[in-house]
Amino acid sequence: MSTESKLIYKGFEAYISVDSNPLPIIRPVYSEQGAIAWVASEAGKAFSICYCKTLRDAKDYEATVYLDGRQIYSCVHTRRDGNISNVFEISDVRVSPTERKGFIFSKSVLTDDDAHLNNPALSDVGEIKVVLQRFKVTKQERVMKEDKDSKSDGNDFQIHEALKIHEKSKKGLDHQIEYSESITRPKGRRSRYSYHVFFDDLEDPVLSLPKAVLQAERIVLGPKALDSSSGPDEKPTLPRDGENEEVKPIVSLSDNENLDGVLDEMLERERALMAELENIRGQKRAREDTIEASKRVKLEPISHFVPGEVIDLTQ
Template identity: 30%
Template sequence: MPTVGHLSAWIQVNGVRLPEYATEISGSGTKASCWVPSEAGKNFEICYEDSLLAFGTTTKIYVDGVLLPGGRVVHPMQHRPQGFTTHRGIRIASDSYRPYVFSDCELIEDEEFVSTTSPHVGEILCVINEAKIKGYIKRPHTAKPYDLPPLKIQEREKKGIVHGTQLGSAIDRWSKKKTREVSNIRHLVTFEFKYRPLNVLKADGVVPTGPLGRRVSSRLLHNKSEVIDLTVQEENGSSHSQPSTLSGRPVKREPKRERSMTLADQFVDLTV
């Protein structure tokens, strides 16, 4: 799974982590990306783990270029045991949610059809921020109706895009009556998962098909002197630097082309 310092993330289906290919970590240590195989009709979950829990963090999820409502709050060590946080889908009521589902894109042959589908279909982002966790607030009993845009793509514009994400049928789940209000302090890292069917990843050379079988490649920082600063700034001005777990292997620098993202400074946890 992509790991930056003590932060890591992965995608899982039926509780099993998907294999990851061509993992890359940026020289600044603020972005990690990889490819994962998708299978149409399968529910999936986005997981995040902080192995140190030295300070509070929040997660925000982008799917196919869409910023999803809500987010998750991860408390520091003194407030919760170690473990990982799971995004299963979008909450639609106090006791139910709609799961994320890998889905086939609908290819439209009509040349006059104008596709409005995001160019980022086939991408999942898990954005991690350091956060100040405030008091409890009451969780709403109901949530606004929500759905993801339809996956309709003009045939000549598909550019290898086969799968996108939709929301599945409602699933019952116990939910807490209260949640935390937080304010984000700074961005720590963004985990990017690019997903395609396994046969497409093989055809594109992302998944090796030789006698060695499946292989997960990983590129890390090229110089041991390049470490990730996840220093916690306390109110009294002192700081504690978190140790980096990165090695000194070469890394392919991330492309210059970056998506601009605006994160709300405050949000309430609405996902499950």
């Protein structure tokens, strides 16, 4: 049996802790979709979810925690906070402005009622999921908010009755999550954050075209941009080696435009331009071959015989 206690995946660690001790994980599996493992739970034991970022880079990240398929926690950790490499422990959830409830392993509630046999909500029962995503925070503002009364502001977690699991669909699951008695916390000032974020998957360009095609379409100009005195038929020139140019956005779409139609049109235009470009390259290669062949022919001055002229044949 594995003695591992932490799932380690792409610069992050996550584990389940009971009495401040990480639980051993069983049969961990790692794939492109993430990491998954079983833990040995004990009914009635309170537990915590712990995670941390181990990769030292310039990225911020967000952590989201799900219990039995329901989100119970979400937090953004930034380099500006100064604690981005800390281990964070989540052991309870807010149920009101002054109350929280802890996480407890509970025995599965079994039933033989066939009405619960194909309940799709049961697919996530017994699952503890931690989603960790790296991104870049471009702006961060702290807003302080004070609890003035005990009214809910919509951020409270709603405790539902434990789902019943049909005996035929138990599939080895021995626990689900229940919640402890309420833990009272005093009212006071709370720190809230608002973020403007830029995600990793938006850093890559949506569409990439060869530079020559962009110039042929006048999307990107060469080093000598067309001025107001240029004629309408003047073509932008290709950049000389070592010169830089400004790459401007390829296309800008409003919300009501047909993206598929625009992309199809651009791809068709790209194919036509690439065919034309290849034709020009072929003509250039043919011309260069002709010039190269002409260089290999030895040319001598034309001479004419003059009567009476002595020709020296000894040289």
